[in-house]
Amino acid sequence: SKARHHKWDVEYVYWKPDCLEGVVIGINGQFPGPTIRAKAGDTVVVELKNKLTTEGVVIHWHGIRQLGTPWADGTAAISQCAINPGQSFEYRFKVDKPGTYFYHGHYGMQRSAGLYGSLIVDAADGDKEPFKYDGEFNFLLSDWWHQSISAQEVGLSSIPFRWIGEPQSILINGRGQYNCSIAAKYMEGMNTCGKMASPQCRPEVLQVLPNKTYRLRIASSTALASLNLAIGGHNMVVVEADGNHVQPFTVTDMDIYSGESYSVLFTTDQNPSSNYWISIGVRGRLPNTQPAIAILNYRPNTPSKIPSSAPPVTPAWNDYAHSKSFSYKIFALNGSPKPPSVSNRRVSLLNTQTKVNGYTKWAINNISLTLPTTPYLGAIKFGLKNVYDEEKPPEGFPEDYDVMHPPANPNSIQGNKVYKFDFMSTVDVILQNANALSGNVSEIHPWHLHGHDFWVLGYGDGRFTDKDVAKFNLKNPPLRNTVVIFPYGWTALRFVADNPGVWAFHCHIEPHLHMGMGVIFAEGVERVGNIPKDALSCGVDATIMTNGTHHP
Ligand SMILES: O=C1O[C@H]([C@@H](O)CO)C(O)=C1O
Numbered sequence: 001s002k003a004r005h006h007k008w009d010v011e012y013v014y015w016k017p018d019c020l021e022g023v024v025i026g027i028n029g030q031f032p033g034p035t036i037r038a039k040a041g042d043t044v045v046v047e048l049k050n051k052l053t054t055e056g057v058v059i060h061w062h063g064i065r066q067l068g069t070p071w072a073d074g075t076a077a078i079s080q081c082a083i084n085p086g087q088s089f090e091y092r093f094k095v096d097k098p099g100t101y102f103y104h105g106h107y108g109m110q111r112s113a114g115l116y117g118s119l120i121v122d123a124a125d126g127d128k129e130p131f132k133y134d135g136e137f138n139f140l141l142s143d144w145w146h147q148s149i150s151a152q153e154v155g156l157s158s159i160p161f162r163w164i165g166e167p168q169s170i171l172i173n174g175r176g177q178y179n180c181s182i183a184a185k186y187m188e189g190m191n192t193c194g195k196m197a198s199p200q201c202r203p204e205v206l207q208v209l210p211n212k213t214y215r216l217r218i219a220s221s222t223a224l225a226s227l228n229l230a231i232g233g234h235n236m237v238v239v240e241a242d243g244n245h246v247q248p249f250t251v252t253d254m255d256i257y258s259g260e261s262y263s264v265l266f267t268t269d270q271n272p273s274s275n276y277w278i279s280i281g282v283r284g285r286l287p288n289t290q291p292a293i294a295i296l297n298y299r300p301n302t303p304s305k306i307p308s309s310a311p312p313v314t315p316a317w318n319d320y321a322h323s324k325s326f327s328y329k330i331f332a333l334n335g336s337p338k339p340p341s342v343s344n345r346r347v348s349l350l351n352t353q354t355k356v357n358g359y360t361k362w363a364i365n366n367i368s369l370t371l372p373t374t375p376y377l378g379a380i381k382f383g384l385k386n387v388y389d390e391e392k393p394p395e396g397f398p399e400d401y402d403v404m405h406p407p408a409n410p411n412s413i414q415g416n417k418v419y420k421f422d423f424m425s426t427v428d429v430i431l432q433n434a435n436a437l438s439g440n441v442s443e444i445h446p447w448h449l450h451g452h453d454f455w456v457l458g459y460g461d462g463r464f465t466d467k468d469v470a471k472f473n474l475k476n477p478p479l480r481n482t483v484v485i486f487p488y489g490w491t492a493l494r495f496v497a498d499n500p501g502v503w504a505f506h507c508h509i510e511p512h513l514h515m516g517m518g519v520i521f522a523e524g525v526e527r528v529g530n531i532p533k534d535a536l537s538c539g540v541d542a543t544i545m546t547n548g549t550h551h552p
Pocket of ligand 1: 163353512
C-alpha cells in the first residue's frame, strides 16, 4: 500500500458550469475538484490550503469510515475546527474498501457552491471485485443554482422564509447546459447550445466499442435533487452501492439520491451504427429543471452523430411506487457481512418541518440542530463543560403524533445534544417521515451517516409500529452509508457503534441540514488516539490543546 499525496488550494474561481458564467469553489483552479484515485489499503494525504478570503473550509470524505482517524472526517464543529482563511490543514486517512466515493465541503452550504470531487478506490493489488468489465466511466452528479450560496442562506434564515427553489441545471461531472440542450430537437422550448457553448459546459461523451461491458460509476453530490438515470436502449446491472457489493439486479432506469453512489454494468449490445442518449431527470419534487444529457458514442461513429431515438424519459416525479421498487431491490451480495441478530438500543427519529421563533426549520424529535463553537470531538474527549447541551436527547416521540398531517404545534427548539452509544453496542434507528408544514406534502430525505456503514433492515409506509420489527430483513440487508425515507414512510437501519469518534447523521439535502435536519452520534470517544493539534485549535478545545493540560 501507498501514500497518495495531494496538495490543494481551495478558492473561488469564475466558471461556466451550465454555460453561464458564475463563481464556484474550485480546487487547484478546477471544478469539480481533482479526482482522487487510490487502492484499498492506501493512505490518502491531502494538504489543503484555504484560499477563500472570508470563509473557513473543511472537506468530508463521503463514505470513508475514518477508522481510527475521526479527526479527519471533515465536519466543521463536529470533528474539527473550520480551517481559517490562509491556513492549511493536512487530511490523512486510510481507504480500506474498494468503491465509488466522493468528497465535499461540510461547512455552511459550501457543497452547494461547487466544493466537491470524486474519490475512487480500486481493489488492492491481487484482489478482485466480484464482476468483470472492459472499461469504466465515472459520473459525479450535482445540481446548480445561479443564486450564490450567501443569497441562498439569507433566504433560508429570513422571515418570511425564502426557499431556494428548484435548481437551474443538473450537472454531470460539473457540466450542464442551462436552457439549451444538444437534445433540443426532442425537448419542448429548448434551443441548441451553439452560441453559449464553452468547453466547461460541454456534455460528457462516453466512447464505447460494440459488444463490450462497461462499468459506470455514479455518485450524487446534489444539494437538493433526487435523480433518475437511464441509458437509451440499454439495461443496467447494479453491482455496487455506497462502496458495498450488492446482489446484481437489472433495471432500465435507476434512482440516485444525494449522498448515494452506485456502480452499474452495461453491455454495448445495441445497433452499433447509432449513438444513444443518457438522460438524468429529477424525481420526488415537481421538476422545474431540464434533464441532464450525455452521449453514449459507439465508435467509430462521431460523437456529434445525433442519436436516432429520443432521450429516455424520467418516470413521473411523484411516481413513488417506481422509486420504492428500485430501493426495495437492493440486497447485499451473498457472503457480505450480516447484522447482529438483536440490537441493544433503538432510537426513533421523527422528521418534521417546524418553526423556531417564526423561522422555518427542520427538527428531529422536536430539536433543530445547531452546532457548537467548540468541536464535539475535543469537547467530549476532554470532558469540557458548558460547550454543548449535556442532557440526553429524546430517543423517541409521542405515541399519538400524527405523521399524516401537519404538526398541531409546529414550534420546536434549537439544540446540540449528543446521542452517546456504548462502544460496540448494536443500535437500531427508525427514521420516521411525516407531513411538512403545509398540508398533503411529505418530502424525500436521504439520510447519511458518518463513520459507519449501516444495514438497511426495511422500509414501510405510514407510522412505524413494534409489529414491523418482525419484518426486518436480517438475511441479506444491504450495507449503505445513505438511505432515503419516502414520503409519509419509515426506514429502519442497524449499525454497530464500533468506531470511536463523533459522527454526524443528517439529511443530505444541503439546505435541510442547514435548517437543522440532523443529529450527532458519539461512541468510544475516550478511545480516540492523539488528535492532531491543528484539528482542534478553536473554541474551548484550543486552550486544552495548547496548554496540554488534559489527561486523556
Ligand atoms: O425545506 C423546504 O422548504 C420548502 C417548502 O417546504 C417551504 O417553502 C421546500 O420545498 C423544502 O424542502
